[in-house]
Structures are given as structure tokens and as C-alpha cells.
Amino acid sequence: VRSLEAYSVPHPTGIEVKLDANENPFPLPSEVRHELARHLAEVELNRYPPSDGGELRELLAAECGVARDSIVFGNGSDEIIHLLCATFAEPRPRAAVASVLFPTPSFAVFRLAAIANGSEPIEVPLLSDFSVDRSAFERELEVRQPSLVFLARPNNPTGTLPTLSWVAELAARYPEVLFISDEAYGDYGAESALPLAARLHNLLIMRTLSKIGLAGLRIGYLCAAPEICREVDKVRGPYNIGSLNLCAAIWLLRNHRHGLRRRCQQVVAERERMAAALAAMSGVELFPSAANFLLLRIGKPGDRRATQVWQRLCQRGILVRCFDAPGPLEGCLRVTIGTTAENERFLEAMAQPDR
Numbered sequence: 001v002r003s004l005e006a007y008s009v010p011h012p013t014g015i016e017v018k019l020d021a022n023e024n025p026f027p028l029p030s031e032v033r034h035e036l037a038r039h040l041a042e043v044e045l046n047r048y049p050p051s052d053g054g055e056l057r058e059l060l061a062a063e064c065g066v067a068r069d070s071i072v073f074g075n076g077s078d079e080i081i082h083l084l085c086a087t088f089a090e091p092r093p094r095a096a097v098a099s100v101l102f103p104t105p106s107f108a109v110f111r112l113a114a115i116a117n118g119s120e121p122i123e124v125p126l127l128s129d130f131s132v133d134r135s136a137f138e139r140e141l142e143v144r145q146p147s148l149v150f151l152a153r154p155n156n157p158t159g160t161l162p163t164l165s166w167v168a169e170l171a172a173r174y175p176e177v178l179f180i181s182d183e184a185y186g187d188y189g190a191e192s193a194l195p196l197a198a199r200l201h202n203l204l205i206m207r208t209l210s211k212i213g214l215a216g217l218r219i220g221y222l223c224a225a226p227e228i229c230r231e232v233d234k235v236r237g238p239y240n241i242g243s244l245n246l247c248a249a250i251w252l253l254r255n256h257r258h259g260l261r262r263r264c265q266q267v268v269a270e271r272e273r274m275a276a277a278l279a280a281m282s283g284v285e286l287f288p289s290a291a292n293f294l295l296l297r298i299g300k301p302g303d304r305r306a307t308q309v310w311q312r313l314c315q316r317g318i319l320v321r322c323f324d325a326p327g328p329l330e331g332c333l334r335v336t337i338g339t340t341a342e343n344e345r346f347l348e349a350m351a352q353p354d355r
């Protein structure tokens with residue numbers, strides 16, 4: 001742990017357009033917020049929350065078409081990643097420690113959780129177009145027999161999408177390995193692996209309410225076979241989701257699911273518009289994305305153009321994520337899709353001759 005760096009994101013001052021954290025840009029409408037506040041006022045804060053997630057379990061089980069004992073809740077899917085690494089950290093015969101396989105670059109918490117829970121991370125570099133290097137990945141699977149394989153579908157920060165048929169093929173070929181389809185951005189158009197999980201019990205699906213406009217609630221969930229959920233549940237802290245968060249999630253999903261979904265569709269439409277505008281800019285290389293963000297590359301290796309652009313965007317009150325350091329993401333910026341007005345501001349700043 002001493003050798004790790006804590007997960008952190010820069011927060012420059014004077015930011016008016018926040019496009020750095022892959023959040024959904026739409027706040028809840030004011031009348032919904034006021035009604036929600038009245039509802040939250042009834043929560044009995046002297047009592048512990050229901051340990052099993054209460055009615056949220058029924059709501060999400062119905063939405064996913066799974067049994068109620070096929071769900072585990074986490075304080076964000078971040079916690080689910082840690083719980084999986086903690087639960088399935090048993091080394092294979094003749095191995096000193098368990099291993100966890102995933103592509104790189106990918107979501108930083110896969111690596112942190114593997115190490116923090118005593119496992120060895122095995123990171124397979126993505127190809128230059130940020131698709132998975134299947135032969136290298138399959139070689140590691142064959143040789144190392146990891147306990148867990150994390151595949152973010154779509155991947156963060158690249159937006160690329162490992163195909164469902166490949167994931168299913170691997171899960172069928174390696175029944176002793178648990179494959180996790182991390183579908184944090186699943187509401188932005190990618191096909192879910194959920195229907196496959198019914199016949200492949202080593203295929204687990206991870207989802208979250210964070211990216212659909214409820215990031216502040218910190219509610220993520222695992223959909224998996226009951227025998228897997230039972231084990232993860234032994235490791236989970238009994239009251240890991242607070243009463244206010246549970247109550248808000250239940251009320252919002254019961255009464256405003258349609259509105260939340262519509263906002264994701266709006267983001268998809270904006271993504272397509274942004275992608276077309278960025279693709280038409282000279283000196284910008286754009287990667288295809290199935291998520292609520294776009295990854296772009298600016299400049300030549302080592303020229304730090306992307307860092308300069310990031311700084312100028314900050315000066316104009318626009319925050320995006322900068323990955324411009326030596327490595328596979330050199331020259332890359334990641335921009336979260338915002339509201340139409342926010343996106344316009346970003347595109348305008350990007351279109352200036354000095355960017």
C-alpha cells in the first residue's frame with residue numbers, strides 16, 4: 001500500500017463547466033428535489049438502514065430480470081470491486097498469491113483493489129486503437145489462471161467496448177475464473193452481458209446509479225449467481241448503504257426512472273454531436289466511445305500540446321481530464337459529455353486557433 005498513490009483528481013479554482021468526472025450533467029428538477037426532501041424527512045435516522053437494501057433490492061432485481069438473492073449492493077461499484085477482490089483472493093495451487101487480470105489503461109480502482117486486498121494485478125496493454133489485445137489477454141488467462149478478470153464495458157478512460165461474444169467465449173472456456181463485466185456506463189448504449197449471465201455462472205455484472213445522474217448517492221450493485229452473492233455478502237459491511245441514500249434511490253427509481261433514462265438518451269445524442277464536431281477539427285484524433293465521455297488525442301508524442309490545451313481550457317473555466325504523461329495515453333484528454341450549453345462552450349474553446 002505504501003507504494004500506491006491514492007485515487008485523486010485535480011480541482012483547479014474558477015471552474016464553471018465541469019466535464020472531468022464522467023457524471024451525468026443534469027441536476028434533478030427543482031420540484032423533484034423538494035418532493036424528495038419531504039420524503040427524506042420521514043427517514044428514521046436513529047435506526048440502522050435495512051442491511052439487505054430493502055425495497056431497492058426488489059426494484060433493481062425486477063429491472064435486471066434476476067432473483068432478489070442475485071444482487072449485492074456496494075457503496076458505489078468501487079466498493080463492489082474491493083469486495084470481489086477480498087472475497088476471491090485465494091491463490092491457485094502453486095501460486096503464492098491470487099491474481100486479478102484486466103486491460104490497461106482502464107479504471108484505476110481495479111489495480112488499487114487488487115493490491116490493497118493482497119492480490120497481484122496482471123495488466124495487459126490495450127492495442128494502439130485502445131481495443132483489447134485478445135491474444136495477449138488470452139495468453140495471460142491460460143498461463144496465470146487469475147481469480148478475477150475485470151472488463152469495463154465500455155472501458156474508462158478509452159470509451160472502447162470489448163465485444164460481448166468474446167467475453168462469453170472466455171467465460172465458457174475458463175469456468176474456474178470469474179469474469180466481471182463492469183457496466184458502469186451501460187446506460188449509454190452498450191449491450192449488457194446480463195442475459196448471458198443466466199447460463200454462465202462465472203459471468204458477473206457490475207452496475208451503478210452513479211452515471212445515470214445519481215453519483216452523490218454512492219450506490220453500485222453486483223448481479224451474479226446466488227452462490228457468488230452469498231460469499232461476497234459475508235465480506236460486505238452489514239450497513240454499507242446509508243438510510244438517506246437508500247430512501248432517495250428507492251423513491252427516485254420508483255417515481256422518476258423514465259426521466260433519468262431520458263437524460264441518458266439526451267447525453268447519447270450530445271455525444272454524437274460532439275464526436276462529429278471534434279472529428280472535424282484538424283490536429284484532433286478522436287476515439288469511438290460507447291460511454292458518456294470522449295477520449296481525444298492532440299499533438300505529437302512528448303510535445304505537451306494536450307497539457308497546454310488543458311491549461312487553457314481551465315483558464316476559460318472548463319475542466320476536462322488530462323492524461324498527458326508518458327505512456328499509452330500521452331497527448332490524451334477525456335471530456336465528459338455535458339449539457340448542450342456546456343458542450344458548446346467546450347467546442348468553442350477547442351476551435352480557437354491556439355486552443
Ligand SMILES: Cc1ncc(COP(=O)(O)O)c(C=O)c1O
Pocket residue numbers: 022075076077078079107152154155156182184207208209210215218219220
Ligand atoms: C469503469 C468504471 N467502473 C466503476 C466506476 C465506479 O463507479 P461508482 O461511482 O459506482 O463507484 C467507475 C467510475 O468512474 C468507472 O469508470
